[in-house]
Amino acid sequence: MVFSGLKELFQFKWMKISAAVLLGGLFIGYNLAFLDFTWIPFPILVPYLARETSFGYSSIPPLFDELDYVKYTFAEAVVVVGGGVLIGLVTVGALFVLGLSIGSSLPAILEYSGASIIAQSVIFMILFVCSLIFLGTSGLSFGASILHLARNTAWKIDRRSYDSFLLGLLFLILAVVVELL
Amino acid sequence: MKNIIILIVILLITSSALMPQLNQYASGQAVTKVVVAPPSSPVSLEFKQIAIEVKVVNATYADVMMVAEIVNPSNQTLKYIVEVNAPQPYIPYPFDAGKTIPQSRMEIKVVSEKIGELKVTVDRWGAARATGIIEANGEDLINVEGWTRLAQTSRMIWRESIEGSIGFSIRPETEYVGPVSPEKTEVKVKFTYPVEYTKADEANYKVEYMGGFKVIEYAEEFYSGFRLPLDMYKPRIPVNSLVLFLALWVVLIAIVVWTRTKKVER
Numbered sequence: 001m002v003f004s005g006l007k008e009l010f011q012f013k014w015m016k017i018s019a020a021v022l023l024g025g026l027f028i029g030y031n032l033a034f035l036d037f038t039w040i041p042f043p044i045l046v047p048y049l050a051r052e053t054s055f056g057y058s059s060i061p062p063l064f065d066e067l068d069y070v071k072y073t074f075a076e077a078v079v080v081v082g083g084g085v086l087i088g089l090v091t092v093g094a095l096f097v098l099g100l101s102i103g104s105s106l107p108a109i110l111e112y113s114g115a116s117i118i119a120q121s122v123i124f125m126i127l128f129v130c131s132l133i134f135l136g137t138s139g140l141s142f143g144a145s146i147l148h149l150a151r152n153t154a155w156k157i158d159r160r161s162y163d164s165f166l167l168g169l170l171f172l173i174l175a176v177v178v179e180l181l
Numbered sequence: 182m183k184n185i186i187i188l189i190v191i192l193l194i195t196s197s198a199l200m201p202q203l204n205q206y207a208s209g210q211a212v213t214k215v216v217v218a219p220p221s222s223p224v225s226l227e228f229k230q231i232a233i234e235v236k237v238v239n240a241t242y243a244d245v246m247m248v249a250e251i252v253n254p255s256n257q258t259l260k261y262i263v264e265v266n267a268p269q270p271y272i273p274y275p276f277d278a279g280k281t282i283p284q285s286r287m288e289i290k291v292v293s294e295k296i297g298e299l300k301v302t303v304d305r306w307g308a309a310r311a312t313g314i315i316e317a318n319g320e321d322l323i324n325v326e327g328w329t330r331l332a333q334t335s336r337m338i339w340r341e342s343i344e345g346s347i348g349f350s351i352r353p354e355t356e357y358v359g360p361v362s363p364e365k366t367e368v369k370v371k372f373t374y375p376v377e378y379t380k381a382d383e384a385n386y387k388v389e390y391m392g393g394f395k396v397i398e399y400a401e402e403f404y405s406g407f408r409l410p411l412d413m414y415k416p417r418i419p420v421n422s423l424v425l426f427l428a429l430w431v432v433l434i435a436i437v438v439w440t441r442t443k444k445v446e447r
Contacts, residue, residue: 030429031426031429034422034423036340038337106422106425107338107422107426111421118421
């Protein structure tokens with residue numbers, strides 16, 4: 001039952017769109033940072049990853065602690081899922097920018113950090129990316145429902161939206177736990 | 182014409198009315214005199230000659246040396262401070278901050294020809310300081326020798342750079358008394374660094390090669406102090422991120438090829 005539910009979720013079109021936007025941003029961010037295009041300080045949007053990559057960015061706030069990391073991570077998840085109310089436009093933008101941020105943080109971590117920091121950052125990144133994809137799916141589906149309501153005066157939401165929201169929340173909690181380790 | 186005559190008359194009347202007041206100001210009767218004390222002449226050191234040598238051995242270590250011949254032109258004994266400042270490293274916040282500030286980032290020995298070795302203190306920000314005394318109308322030769330750690334302050338993927346500067350200073354131990362014209366002397370600088378590095382402004386100097394090192398020599402102005410900029414870089418191959426970069430592109434190409442093949446089959 002769980003596997004069939006997951007299979008259904010993976011076939012959900014909003015899941016594909018959410019993953020494509022986030023991973024596309026991540027791909028672009030990684031490539032730009034790898035090629036030393038560091039003129040846009042995207043890494044600071046995910047300060048947990050930026051703590052290792054913040055060299056040369058004067059705009060970075062001077063102090064971040066564990067509470068700030070949790071606050072930022074949670075706030076980003078809220079924007080991704082809550083952005084659905086504006087027919088998913090905010091969700092799409094947030095997914096792309098966060099993908100860029102995560103991707104552009106990675107090269108410096110891989111090059112200059114120790115093995116344990118690399119491992120911790122990569123695990124966090126995987127969990128956070130999964131969380132954002134699922135929450136993005138939920139947000140986009142919610143946005144589509146609002147659009148549907150505007151056109152047809154009837155509320156219709158796919159049950160897979162709830163599944164993706166719950167899964168996104170689970171991955172978000174796991175990502176926060178890794179941040180606090 | 183009539184208007185002009187009226188204007189001239191008005192101006193004449195006005196100027197004659199103001200005359201008594203102007204005369205008062207001129208004679209100084211109505212004006213309170215402000216007596217300005219003559220500025221106390223700041224005690225300063227004079228430099229007969231200064232030479233600085235810095236040898237960057239690798240990305241984290243440099244030897245430093247300074248020789249200064251100083252003169253006290255005043256009629257009173259003068260305390261002076263010799264200071265060397267190490268480049269500031271980046272301090273990651275917040276968890277590793279304590280770990281990454283080393284206890285001592287430089288070791289400096291300061292020797293005065295007249296009074297011998299001076300006691301040096303190094304603070305946590307990497308400033309080594311020694312205090313000496315020079316007698317009235319006296320001369321002294323100060324020798325500074327030691328090493329300092331260097332720090333990379335920005336993280337480029339394809340470049341390793343050494344940034345920041347090393348500061349040298351010899352100045353009287355007096356309070357700041359206001360803007361004074363500083364004594365300037367020419368300082369001879371000899372800067373040595375590994376051949377694999379390129380200095381940002383290398384093209385401006387004549388570079389000599391000596392056993393795996395580049396040497397540049399030039400003269401600058403020394404206003405009781407001098408900061409030697411280190412800014413240099415060398416290329417690097419980013420092995421770890423290159424692997425992921427290639428993996429991402431392989432996956433992308435594989436997806437494109439697979440999708441294209443599938444569509445052709447249809």
